[in-house]
Amino acid sequence: KSGTSAIVSTVIVLVLLGAINFLAIRYGMRWDLTENQLFTLSAQSQTILQNLDKPLEVLVFERNINSDLENLLENYRRQSEKFTYKLINPEQDIGVAQQFEVESLGEIYLQYGDKKQRLNINNAALGEAITESQLTNGIEKIKRDRTTNIYLLQGHGEAPLEAVEGGLFQAVNTLGDKGNTVQELNLASSGQMPEDADLIVIAGATRKLLAAEVSSLQKYLQDGGN
Helix, strand or coil, X not given: CHHHHHHHXXXXXXXXXXXXXXXXXXXXXXXXXXXXXCXXXXXXXXXXXHCCCCCEEEEEECCXXXXXXXXXXXXXXXXXXXXXEEEECCCCCHHHHHHCCCCCCCEEEEEECCEEEECCCCCHHHCCCCCHHHHHHHHHHHHCCXXXXXXXXXXXXXXXXXXXXXXXXXXXXHHHHCCEEEEEECHHHHCCCCCCCCEEECCCCCCCCCHHHHHHHHHHHHCCCC
């Protein structure tokens, strides 16, 4: 009896494991059990993918796809049927490489409708892997219908835009990667608000603004500025 019971229990366990494995393969079921959800896309990435209006394709111009990159792209593909990716060897598919003006191995392009865009990776030719934030920012940028013009006020002890302690260099770069244009604005010297300003940022001013500057900002807000 004991032997029979052990065999039956083993068979039941094997059947259950087989069923779970079959369902996981057939329906792409995955669980991320890591403490910090290392293999799960951020909420921002998931939202952008779920809101794709048209098919988006990632084209990787390389001889062989990096396993880390393939895993990342697979995570994106699972979130949206409109997201696809393709590995293209530019040494073989010369026509496609010329169409996208590929200059070196490792370059990655996005194609969204009739728009195409190269992802900025510092050392793509050296095999530097693209990050989730870079890919998501690239998708957000190519989806934009227009560029948002952001001006950061200067001249009153605000945080500088350069790569210095307390500066906004990383924030400015991130905003640029998302498809925004970021520029300095010195109202004291220019004397007027830029006509194309979508957003004015006063980041950490330590000195009072001049009365004329305050008036310009108030009028800008009254006219619908941000």
